[in-house]
Amino acid sequence: xxxxxxxxxxxxxxxxxxxxxxxxxxxxxxGHIQDAGFGSIYPAxxxxxxxxxxxxxxxxxxxxxxKKVYSLTPAGRLAxxxxxxxxxxxxxxxxxxxFKMLFAELMPAxxxxxxxxxxxxxxxxxxxxxxxxxxxxxxxGPQFVHGFGLAMYRAADAYIEEHKYELLRAALMSExxxxxxx
Amino acid sequence: xxxxxxxxxxxxxxxxxxxxxxxxxxxxxxGHIQDAGFGSIYPAxxxxxxxxxxxxxxxxxxxxxxKKVYSLTPAGRLAxxxxxxxxxxxxxxxxxxxFKMLFAELMPAxxxxxxxxxxxxxxxxxxxxxxxxxxxxxxxGPQFVHGFGLAMYRAADAYIEEHKYELLRAALMSExxxxxxx
DNA sequence: AGAAACATGTAATCGGTTACATGATTAT
DNA sequence: ATAATCATGTAACCGATTACATGTTTCT
Numbered sequence: 001x002x003x004x005x006x007x008x009x010x011x012x013x014x015x016x017x018x019x020x021x022x023x024x025x026x027x028x029x030x031g032h033i034q035d036a037g038f039g040s041i042y043p044a045x046x047x048x049x050x051x052x053x054x055x056x057x058x059x060x061x062x063x064x065x066x067k068k069v070y071s072l073t074p075a076g077r078l079a080x081x082x083x084x085x086x087x088x089x090x091x092x093x094x095x096x097x098x099f100k101m102l103f104a105e106l107m108p109a110x111x112x113x114x115x116x117x118x119x120x121x122x123x124x125x126x127x128x129x130x131x132x133x134x135x136x137x138x139x140x141g142p143q144f145v146h147g148f149g150l151a152m153y154r155a156a157d158a159y160i161e162e163h164k165y166e167l168l169r170a171a172l173m174s175e176x177x178x179x180x181x182x
Numbered sequence: 183x184x185x186x187x188x189x190x191x192x193x194x195x196x197x198x199x200x201x202x203x204x205x206x207x208x209x210x211x212x213g214h215i216q217d218a219g220f221g222s223i224y225p226a227x228x229x230x231x232x233x234x235x236x237x238x239x240x241x242x243x244x245x246x247x248x249k250k251v252y253s254l255t256p257a258g259r260l261a262x263x264x265x266x267x268x269x270x271x272x273x274x275x276x277x278x279x280x281f282k283m284l285f286a287e288l289m290p291a292x293x294x295x296x297x298x299x300x301x302x303x304x305x306x307x308x309x310x311x312x313x314x315x316x317x318x319x320x321x322x323g324p325q326f327v328h329g330f331g332l333a334m335y336r337a338a339d340a341y342i343e344e345h346k347y348e349l350l351r352a353a354l355m356s357e358x359x360x361x362x363x364x
Numbered sequence: 365a366g367a368a369a370c371a372t373g374t375a376a377t378c379g380g381t382t383a384c385a386t387g388a389t390t391a392t
Numbered sequence: 393a394t395a396a397t398c399a400t401g402t403a404a405c406c407g408a409t410t411a412c413a414t415g416t417t418t419c420t
Contacts (some may be wrong), residue, residue, distance in 0.1 A: 080285075081288060103262075147341065200400070219380075
């Protein structure tokens, strides 16, 4: 998904400035599945403006810098619907964590355990934050995605807990048993 | 993970040519979690050679083009171990599919169902292919990763099956009930 | 006083994807 | 014949990340 389509998606849920679009990628459902920085959002909005997919209105704010609020045009809405209809290629699991685990045998046991624990801790933190989200007000789409995220994180958590000792045992056995002398 | 580190990883499992490294990203465990094309592998190998992380030996083959077989140097092995020790940022779920599902309400019911079915079909295909892999000979690392992939795909499959009708019902209700007249 | 949030943008850089360029052999 | 596999590489392009540049207000 390119940043232009991502911006169209955020704007489909309501008018927003570039800054507000950035914030949308930091919390809630969107933050877990896509990301974009200022350096890609602002140029994307310029291109969308040129293409006629959005319009912009400058809003002067008391005590705050001016805001440029973008709105979807009918053409922009159509373009977004079109993007939704385009089949995208299947998402890879693409994970640095899993890549490292492929080489678990090359890592010292302590380092392996630290990597595993850090990953589980991150998953649990996300799980907790997500459990607190109230999804009553959001639509079925975001609810589905939220539930999907929960299911994935829970499955990952459970799998790692169940299998980390297999990994750790192998790592410990491959190390010199000289540690008993320490 | 940049392509250089990915190449180091493949070479840590044994000497290989650029072509063979590319193949490693197409099958088995690696293919599910990382990807790299010729256009990034060859330049990466050149840079690794310049950095002294790999050495190269030209192998003349009867009836086939010459091969350049790369081997890790001790420095390269160290650099890879170092990369494994470096904490990487947490993997996002980053999914085009989920992004689209966020906007399920904007899609026609048929298109939504098609997207859902295509995704499930892809997951099941992968699940079947993975079930056939014999993991007896590989190490604990690749076995862990293989099992992780299976667990994730199974969880995704189960979640979609359980919740697709919620999505579909909402999509059908939001459409005009004029279809009974057709 | 200093940091953080609000707000927008540009420029340099870096790296990945895609297409191009070449060429032999083997299988259909 | 033609496509596919084996084999290596370069060049153009595209876009994302990062840093830079600017300026106010509010909170600590």
